[in-house]
Amino acid sequence: MTQPTRRALRFGLSxxxxxxxxxxxxxxxxxxxxxxxxxxxDRPYLRDTADALTLMATALAVTxxxxxxxAVACLPLRPPALLAKALATMDALSGGRVELGLGAGTFWDGVEAYGGPRLGGAAARRSLEEAVQIIRLHWSDQNGLRFQGEHHRFAAAQAGPVPAHQIAIWFGVTxxxxxxxxxxxxxxxIAPSSLVPPKRLADGQRRLDDAAARSGRSPSELRRVYLLEGSIDARDSRGFLHGPPRQWIYEMTELAVGHGVxxxxxxxxxxxxxxxxxxxxxxxxxQAARERRGLAAGPAGPAGHAAPAEAAPAG
Structure with a gap:
């Protein structure tokens, strides 16, 4: 299992x-x-949805x-060079407040209906890998850029605009x-709880870590983002991430301290x-800070947190 993270925890809204x-x-x-x-x-093929990139730019302007x-960009409908330019522009104008969640594609009927390609698993992964190369090339300060792949091609005399900071690329894959x-x-x-429940999370983390290590990368460099697909209410627990606030506090702390999220x-x-x-x-x-301190205190470890009676264990 991934070792408990020492990163400062981040919280957000999907x-x-x-x-x-x-x-x-x-x-x-x-x-x-x-x-x-x-x-x-980013699911532009769904009826009555706002465009994700336009909404992002608006949100940056009013915050x-x-x-x-x-979270995550639909690559089959977002040409990587244009996506890179849009995000770099937003990042520069906002003073460095943009990151990138990127997926290989899903809901292929909708993608195809909107003019995108329908790809099989291997082709979608190759397209995703090529897209990352183009996006990072576009964000570089190099000149005379050229890329020719199986699914994407790109040529430009100059890169840019350059983002205000090094934009992170997080994959929404399972x-x-x-x-x-x-x-x-x-x-x-980025792991969605509906597809990667805690029982699957440890296996996914190990797979991620092993691949990073084989590539000469430190697994600790990779951020672990968990999409909490649930409901907070005052009633009794109805399962993982469906219950009162104290259940959420317990389950999220377990995810952070025990699963490395x-x-x-x-x-x-x-x-x-x-x-x-x-x-x-x-x-x-x-709670996570308290338990981290306990883990760092020595072999005795922390005084473990007790799950509320109605909480569904997170692991």
Whole structure:
């Protein structure tokens, strides 16, 4: 299992770009509540959804501190050079508040309906690897750029614009071969709780770590992002990430200390954002810090946290 992270924990919101929702206000609330990240889901083929990149730019313009990313960008409908230019522009204009979540593609019927290619698993992974090469090339300060791959090609006399900071690329993938690729070339992994529950998380972490180590990279350099697809309410537990705040505090602390997760994106209903940001997040920060100190204290280890009676164990 991945060793417990010593990174400062980050917390954010995964926002569905429902065009009928008060998207600007939600983004401002996430910023005002002190969250670190705003992830915007990118599924342009769904009816009545706002464009993810346009929403990101708007969110950056009306906030002051929160970082914004596509979580995750739909590569088959986002040519990598154009995606790189858009994100670099947003990063430069916002003073370095952009990251990139990138996926190989899913919901292929929708992708194809919107004019994108339908790719099999191996082809989608190769397309993703090529896209990362183009994006990083575009963000470089080199001249005379040229790339010719199986799925993407790119040529430009000059790169740019250059981002204000080194934008991280986090892969939103779940399959074993895609995790191998993430360990080799990405800066982190975005794992959705619906597809990667705690029982699968340890295996995914090991796969990611092994691939990174084989490539001569330190696994500790990779950020571990967990998408919390659940519901916070006052009723009794209805399973993992479906229950009262104290259950969420327990389960998220276990994910951070026991599973090495260092970043959380809340994917529940925006109406639950105040409880998540103002009640759950501070308690998880405090509890995780306490348990980390206990782990560092010596062989006796920490005084373990006790799960509430209705909490579903996170591992």
């Amino acid at each position: 926002l569905a770009p429902d065009a009928s929702a008060p998207l600007v206000r939600i983004a401002q609330d996430a910023d005002r509540y002190g969250l670190d990240l705003l992830g915007v889901r 002051t501190r929160i970082r914004v990313l596509p 399959g074993p071969r895609a995790l191998d690729l993430a360990g080799r070339v990405a800066d982190g992994w 260092d970043t959380f994106l809340f994917g529940g209903h925006p109406e639950q954002l105040p409880v998540f940001a103002l009640e759950v997040v501070p308690a998880v920060r405090e």
